[in-house]
Amino acid sequence: MRTHRTLVSLCALAVLLVAPAARADIPPTLVGVSYQFSIPIGETASYTPPVSWRGVGLDVATFIRRDLAVGLAFGWNVFFDNTTSTIQFNNTRITGNQDRALNVWPTLANVRWFPKISSNRDIQPYIGANIGGYIIERYLAIGLTAVQETHYHFGLAPEIGVFFQNPVGAIFLNARYNMAFAAGGVPFQQFLSISLGYAWER
Numbered sequence: 001m002r003t004h005r006t007l008v009s010l011c012a013l014a015v016l017l018v019a020p021a022a023r024a025d026i027p028p029t030l031v032g033v034s035y036q037f038s039i040p041i042g043e044t045a046s047y048t049p050p051v052s053w054r055g056v057g058l059d060v061a062t063f064i065r066r067d068l069a070v071g072l073a074f075g076w077n078v079f080f081d082n083t084t085s086t087i088q089f090n091n092t093r094i095t096g097n098q099d100r101a102l103n104v105w106p107t108l109a110n111v112r113w114f115p116k117i118s119s120n121r122d123i124q125p126y127i128g129a130n131i132g133g134y135i136i137e138r139y140l141a142i143g144l145t146a147v148q149e150t151h152y153h154f155g156l157a158p159e160i161g162v163f164f165q166n167p168v169g170a171i172f173l174n175a176r177y178n179m180a181f182a183a184g185g186v187p188f189q190q191f192l193s194i195s196l197g198y199a200w201e202r
Contacts, residue, residue: 034197048079108132130157151184169200
């Protein structure tokens, strides 16, 4: 009986000693900010064809395993075009000099997997999946008349990227294919965002 108690005590001590070490092997929570440019696709390109050079992002990632992180992604992407082409807007065909704009605010939850490709832990490629919502504000001005509408869209966004680690954080580069499903009469929206940013430990 005494031997059994001794073994239980030793096992409990081993768990207490190993658990902090295992936790210490998991990277800390990272907070990252990024600059983004975006390439419109599909209906987004039909409404505002030019590449958007105005975008920012905020990412938070918490590692639950050495190779797996969960987090949140926030952003703001602005698409703009001045055109004279004809547009179908709210069942009305409009022709004339127009200012068109899309303001897109993604709010996404995500998971990222970091496969161990080599022994070099300073370069960490990953693949990820995002799910959540997109607040999309659509604006159209022609002459002295302007129309604006804002809707919430459910969306998905697969993602690939790479982290270049340093002693206090990481530089990261990623590509995210944003898909916001139709809502409020606004059709399915798509765009590819490219992000370059810096993440630091929190």
